[in-house]
Amino acid sequence: MLDQIAGISRVRMLYLQLLYRCNFSCKHCFHGELLKDAGQFSLDEASGILDHFREVYKLEAVTLLGGEPLLYPYIDDVCSHAKHLGLRVEICTNGHRGYHxxxxxxxxxxxxxxxxxxxxxxxxxxxxxxxSFDGAMEMIDLAVTLEIATGATMTVTEHNLNDVVPLARLLQDHGVTELKLHALRLVGNAAANPSLEVSDPARYRTLHQQISDAGLSISILYDSDLSQESAGERCSNLVADGWLDRIESDPRGGLTVSCKAVGRDVNAFRWDKARHEILYEPRANDEFATRIPDVIYESTKAS
Structure with a gap:
């Protein structure tokens, strides 16, 4: 279906939101009120979407998300099934102490x-x-002890922009190898907290200079909307020859191609959880009709 409609024949990464439920309700969370929704993938449904994307679209990797994925009751089974399929498995968690x-x-x-x-x-x-900060750092230390490759993700806001470099230093001291920076999107809870948005994007130029001057060994991957220059309308998701870098599935089955469209309910494709197939359900405001560009990730290191 993705091939027929959008020319997509291969997908590198599936971002699989296993459930909406979370033990936090962060001020910038794109899920918003959906954090209270009981919807989730069953084990059969989660296995089915992995099977389909591996067989039909040559899937290479899956990132397990939520809500909070470590609240998902079948997390070990999903991880085992993904590894059985030969997939690279990543998970993104808030690192609460209760998940050790x-x-x-x-x-x-x-x-x-x-x-x-x-x-x-x-x-x-x-x-x-x-x-929650102390709990997250304890989880990082546990992961390093367990010899799990460990990274961190950070949503950049008006209030934490100056924390990027000192946080990166702290993380590298704890054995973290990568810090991934996201631009804030005013959807979900963030829509009710607009003061989180960076008021002067010119501050990003200072941020990049601080990173360059810091002599960091940790790799920093950043959303190009945090670039010193505007990313414009570029879209890197369709790589070449039908390759799609990533696609995201929510617990209701919505399949979203652009990371900038996630949380906006503008998906044109849906995973039918019962029939284990992709459906095409175009809308006037879907991400293809309105040509929503995708997030471009770039890397920076000290010179």
Missing amino acids: SALEAIAPQLDKLRISLDGLKPSHDAIRKRG
């Missing part, structure tokens, strides 16, 4: 763990939950 045993159980199946960190302790706890 869950991480230990799936450690042998994980290729990378990503911890969500939104700045140093004051910034992070203000946007997430008191004590």
Whole structure:
């Protein structure tokens, strides 16, 4: 179906949102009210979408998301099935202290763990939950002890932009190899917290200079909307010859191609969880009709 309608014949990465439910309600979360939704993939449904994308679209990797994926009751089974299919398995978690045993159980199946960190302790706890920064750092230390490759993700806001470099230094001291920076999208909870948006994008130029001057060994991957210059309307998702870099599936089955469209309910494709097939359901405002560009990720290192 993706091939017939959108010319997509291969997909590198599936971002699989296993459930909406989360133990946090972060001020910038794109899910918003859906965090209260009980919807989730059953084990059969999760296995089915992995099987389909592996067989039909030569899927190479899956990133397991939520909500909070370590709350998902079949997380170990999904990880095992993904590895059985030969997929690279990543997971992105808020790193709560209560998930240590869950991480230990799936450690042998994980290729990378990503911890969500939104700045140093004051910034992070203000946007997430008191004590969550310390819990996330403890999870990082556990992951490194378990010899799991570990990265961190950070949504850049008006209040934590100056935390990027000191956080990167702290993370590299704890054995983290990559920090991934996301631009804030005003959807979900963020729509109710517009003060989080960076008021002067020119500050990104200062950020890049700070990174360049810092002499960091940690790799920094950033959303090009955080670039010193506007990313414009470029779209890197369709790589070449029908290759799609990534596609995201939500617990209701929505399949979204552009990361900038996630959380906006503008998907044109849907995964039918019962029939295990992709359906095409075009709308006047879907991501293809309105040509929503995708996020472009770039890397920067100290010179």
